[in-house]
Amino acid sequence: xxxxxxxxxxxxxxxxxxxxxxxxxxxxxxxxxxxxxxxxxxxxxxxxxxxxxxxxxxxxxxxxxxxxxxxxxxxxxxxxxxxxxxxxxxxxxxxxxxxxxxxxxxxxxxxxxxxxxxxxxxxxxxxxxxxxxxxxxxxxxxxxxxxxxxxxxxxxxxxxxxxxxxxxxxxxxxxxxxxxxxxxxxxxxxxxxxxxxxxxxxxxxxxxxxxxxxxxxxxxxxxxxxxxxxxxxxxxxxxxxxxxxxxxxxxxxxxxxxxxxxxxxxxxxxxxxxxxxxxxxxxxxxxxxxxxxxxxxxxxxxxxxxxxxxxxxxxxxxxxxxxxxxxxxxxxxxxxxxxxxxxxxxxxxxxxxxxxxxxxxxxxxxxxxxxxxxxxxxxxxxxxxxxxxxxxxxxxxxxxxxxxxxxxxxxxxxxxxxxxxxxxxxxxxxxxxxxxxxxxxxxxxxxxxxxxxxxxxxxxxxxxxxxxxxxxxxxxxxxxxxxxxxxxxxxxxxxxxxx
Amino acid sequence: xxxxxxxxxxxxxxxxxxxxxxxxxxxxxxxxxxxxxxxxxxxxxxxxxxxxxxxxxxxxxxxxxxxxxxxxxxxxxxxxxxxxxxxxxxxxxxxxxxxxxxxxxxxxxxxxxxxxxxxxxxxxxxxxxxxxxxxxxxxxxxxxxxxxxxxxxxxxxxxxxxxxxxxxxxxxxxxxxxxxxxxxxxxxxxxxxxxxxxxxxxxxxxxxxxxxxxxxxxxxxxxxxxxxxxxxxxxxxxxxxxxxxxxxxxxxxxxxxxxxxxxxxxxxxxxxxxxxxxxxxxxxxxxxxxxxxxxxxxxxxxxxxxxxxxxxxxxxxxxxxxxxx
Numbered sequence: 001x002x003x004x005x006x007x008x009x010x011x012x013x014x015x016x017x018x019x020x021x022x023x024x025x026x027x028x029x030x031x032x033x034x035x036x037x038x039x040x041x042x043x044x045x046x047x048x049x050x051x052x053x054x055x056x057x058x059x060x061x062x063x064x065x066x067x068x069x070x071x072x073x074x075x076x077x078x079x080x081x082x083x084x085x086x087x088x089x090x091x092x093x094x095x096x097x098x099x100x101x102x103x104x105x106x107x108x109x110x111x112x113x114x115x116x117x118x119x120x121x122x123x124x125x126x127x128x129x130x131x132x133x134x135x136x137x138x139x140x141x142x143x144x145x146x147x148x149x150x151x152x153x154x155x156x157x158x159x160x161x162x163x164x165x166x167x168x169x170x171x172x173x174x175x176x177x178x179x180x181x182x183x184x185x186x187x188x189x190x191x192x193x194x195x196x197x198x199x200x201x202x203x204x205x206x207x208x209x210x211x212x213x214x215x216x217x218x219x220x221x222x223x224x225x226x227x228x229x230x231x232x233x234x235x236x237x238x239x240x241x242x243x244x245x246x247x248x249x250x251x252x253x254x255x256x257x258x259x260x261x262x263x264x265x266x267x268x269x270x271x272x273x274x275x276x277x278x279x280x281x282x283x284x285x286x287x288x289x290x291x292x293x294x295x296x297x298x299x300x301x302x303x304x305x306x307x308x309x310x311x312x313x314x315x316x317x318x319x320x321x322x323x324x325x326x327x328x329x330x331x332x333x334x335x336x337x338x339x340x341x342x343x344x345x346x347x348x349x350x351x352x353x354x355x356x357x358x359x360x361x362x363x364x365x366x367x368x369x370x371x372x373x374x375x376x377x378x379x380x381x382x383x384x385x386x387x388x389x390x391x392x393x394x395x396x397x398x399x400x401x402x403x404x405x406x407x408x409x410x411x412x413x414x415x416x417x418x419x420x421x422x423x424x425x426x427x428x429x430x431x432x433x434x435x436x437x438x439x440x441x442x443x444x445x446x447x448x449x450x451x452x453x454x455x456x457x458x459x460x461x462x463x464x465x466x467x468x469x470x471x472x473x474x475x476x477x478x479x480x481x482x483x484x485x486x487x488x489x490x491x492x493x494x495x496x497x498x499x
Numbered sequence: 500x501x502x503x504x505x506x507x508x509x510x511x512x513x514x515x516x517x518x519x520x521x522x523x524x525x526x527x528x529x530x531x532x533x534x535x536x537x538x539x540x541x542x543x544x545x546x547x548x549x550x551x552x553x554x555x556x557x558x559x560x561x562x563x564x565x566x567x568x569x570x571x572x573x574x575x576x577x578x579x580x581x582x583x584x585x586x587x588x589x590x591x592x593x594x595x596x597x598x599x600x601x602x603x604x605x606x607x608x609x610x611x612x613x614x615x616x617x618x619x620x621x622x623x624x625x626x627x628x629x630x631x632x633x634x635x636x637x638x639x640x641x642x643x644x645x646x647x648x649x650x651x652x653x654x655x656x657x658x659x660x661x662x663x664x665x666x667x668x669x670x671x672x673x674x675x676x677x678x679x680x681x682x683x684x685x686x687x688x689x690x691x692x693x694x695x696x697x698x699x700x701x702x703x704x705x706x707x708x709x710x711x712x713x714x715x716x717x718x719x720x721x722x723x724x725x726x727x728x729x730x731x732x733x734x735x736x737x738x739x740x741x742x743x744x745x746x747x748x749x750x751x752x753x754x755x756x757x758x759x760x761x762x763x764x765x766x767x768x769x770x771x772x773x774x775x776x777x778x779x780x781x782x783x784x785x786x787x788x789x790x791x792x793x794x795x796x797x798x799x800x801x802x803x804x805x806x807x808x809x810x811x812x813x814x815x816x817x818x819x820x821x822x823x824x
Binding site for chain 1: 542566567568569570571572574575578652655681683685686689693694696697698699700
């Protein structure tokens, strides 16, 4: 019964006019930056942090949170319509979402993405409200060895998942790992691949790589394409999914919600890993997996549900323990500190109106997003239909401002341009950049946890198979490899038959 | 005739120079003042800078902005301010390790910890706290030392990073007490504390700001605080000195400096305004909410704090072989 009393406190706080207004501003901005490729919620929140000074803590947090989960909705629009992930977590949505758009079912893809996101988001918020305490304890029980095994699983999944050549995907993942090594090593303090540049001492920023490869690289590649193939000329088709679509999609949505909720709680997991994992699961469970990549609605519904659920539940470690699980949550900590709130276990007790108000506002925000995205999707589409000669310079400008604002560093802007060129090269070579990005994010974390696990076990590697959590994850990894072996063989046969 | 003219011209020149100098000091601040923080937004250093920036904006009649330039263990920000024009419009928020630890572990710094900056005032401090996971069979710091002696190579402590003031505090205690504790570095306080909450590491060393909420909520066992007196936030946690290590003190302080050649008049004005701000209940309240205590000082006392801490940590760095190059 406590839950209902708490939610009542939350509704009372979230439904004041000012909080509703900032929630609306947040989700609208979030959708906008989600739709525009290259500009993500991290850069947006970083840019808006100083502005929140004048707001009350509740207004500030509600608005910033809205940007984050709003971007999960917006990101899918761009992914489906232009095959560009507006947001890193929408990478897999490109696969089937864009394929659906090519078949003239863009509207249905957008519809199921928004509905799936809403259902999963609502479920995840209920979960956040009901089970934050026990869930936090589950995440706590993960030791370094367990984290390492989990991330290894995630990385292998990314390679297996990649479209096209398996070897190229592996190469991309390894390149990502190498890029992730740049910077000061956390254990020894040695500099690696920094070429004596102090700007590289903390590694290459995630924003630089993602904006460079996904944003600028794509823009360069798009410049040589014919503009008549742009979304301007594409028909949306019907928005609401058919009965058959619902029949196919409801299970993936529920599974995605569950998977995303679970992975969102884990530090380093969050929305992106959730969408990858969900896609893999759906492809495995499908009776006819060859439809995936050809416009399977399950491949849109599952990952979209998962990334929104993950975005919601990644608030759990922050709200319950005051510990951020990803870059956006770290910025939320910053926002709380600006207002003199030390994030931590005491917030729930001392500021119940803030804690529950934020949680309920996330649900209110999801309702607003459904309204923004379904009937108003035309407006967002028109935003994408702005002529490239206007849109691209604007995006480039936003990218530069965004990159610059993260560290106030001109060096980062130059580096982004370099990665833009690399991104273009990769597109030309038909190398999918998603495994690179995942390798880049997971690589340093894996190394950190591997070395910490070894440090704590005093150099005994058996710790990876003696901890039950780690063992389970490694066994799952083995299973994934066995399941993908047939595909490996098929690729080889295809290669031989070409000779 | 010529000589008179020359003398007159010289006099005029001198007057003009004086006038412009006076005007320069009187006009300051003629544009927004920037406080460069060597960390990203959020966290104690950023909070201290913002609280004082707010108070100084009102007092100086110019906006005082916080400019976050994180990276290279705070070296990027220090090098930036050391090379900035010394006109009082660029100031540095100085965390403890920047001038007292970093120079001992990094060889190629482009600034001199004593000569590149003109100290203005200390701003605030927080103490370093030792806390243990609830499953660790030691109820006090004394028992922890005994446990570490009886089970060598088994106990570990987490820090927010190699070469941070937190790491130095842990090593300083290890060297002082002879307790065998393994240092496990993390990237920042949040994961370091999570690891101890989850039990993969036994002991958490971190600032009062970070650990007080965890200890108050009963999630971690407070063992000791490395300050001269107990903190009102944790009245039951004894000081390390009380427990038989007299003089053991590790303070994480924050100060404000300017580039070395900044005019004395500006330094003095800022020092006075900071003292006023630090005395105001509003500033003290905001700091206290973060586990911080206002600590204004003279420029000389700030310089002395840097010198004495630098000497102390040079020894710890040498004995525990911490290097960064």
